[in-house]
Amino acid sequence: MxxxxxxxxxxxxxxxxIKALQWMVDNTTKEGDTIILIVINPEEYEHGEMQLWADTGSPITPLAEFCDSALSKKYGINPNKEVMNISTTAMEQxxxxxxxxxxxxxxxxKLCESIDHIPLDSLTMGNRGLGTLRRAIMGSVSNYVVNNATCPVTVVKSSEQNH
Structure with missing residues (x-):
């Protein structure tokens, strides 16, 4: 096995x-796999025990525990219903x-660090479809990760390109 x-x-x-999650579930996930939602909160979190996780991230949490309102509130994250539905369906089917x-x-x-810390066999991510000028000013997260990751990275392109 x-x-x-x-x-x-x-x-x-x-x-x-969300599109990247759905694409991964539909195209690469097999029975027995473990999907890890790597949630990135751009805010620096400075409250209590979260300071302990500033460098390494939170403990890995089962989806059911993450959906608990007290835990998500503690982490400052508001779980999206569509993400939870896609994830729950993947678990069942x-x-x-x-x-x-x-x-x-x-x-x-943080995405590049997560690859080695967790560790991951692959990473799937979406791109926001920034236009050339905005990408030059802001930089591209997906481009950076593709060029610096230590595992295969799949970028699921957005069907809508913002210029």
Whole structure:
């Protein structure tokens, strides 16, 4: 029997990250895999025990625990109903586990760090479809991760390109 794969998906609850999750579930997930939603909160979190996780992120949490309102409130994250529906359906139909790990800070750095810390076999992420000028000014998270990740990265392009 093959070992369990750990498939990460970058999640900020935006439409492009939700599309990336759905694409991964539909196209790469197999029975026995573990999907890890890597939630990036750009805000630095400075309250209590979260300071302990500033560098390494939160403990890896099962989806059911993450959906608990007290825990998500404690982490400063508001779970998206569509993400929870996609994840729950994947658990039931594909027989996979879904876990959540939260990082605070710069998405580029934290996504690359998560690959080695968790560790991940692959990472799927969406792109926001920034136009050339905005991408040059803001930088592209997906471009940075593709060029610096230590595992295969799939970028699911948004069907709407903002210029």
């Amino acid at each position: 093959a070992s369990t794969r750990r498939l990460g998906v970058a999640m900020d609850f935006s439409p492009c990250s 594909k027989k996979v586990d879904v876990l959540v790990k939260i990082y605070w800070g710069d998405a580029r750095e």
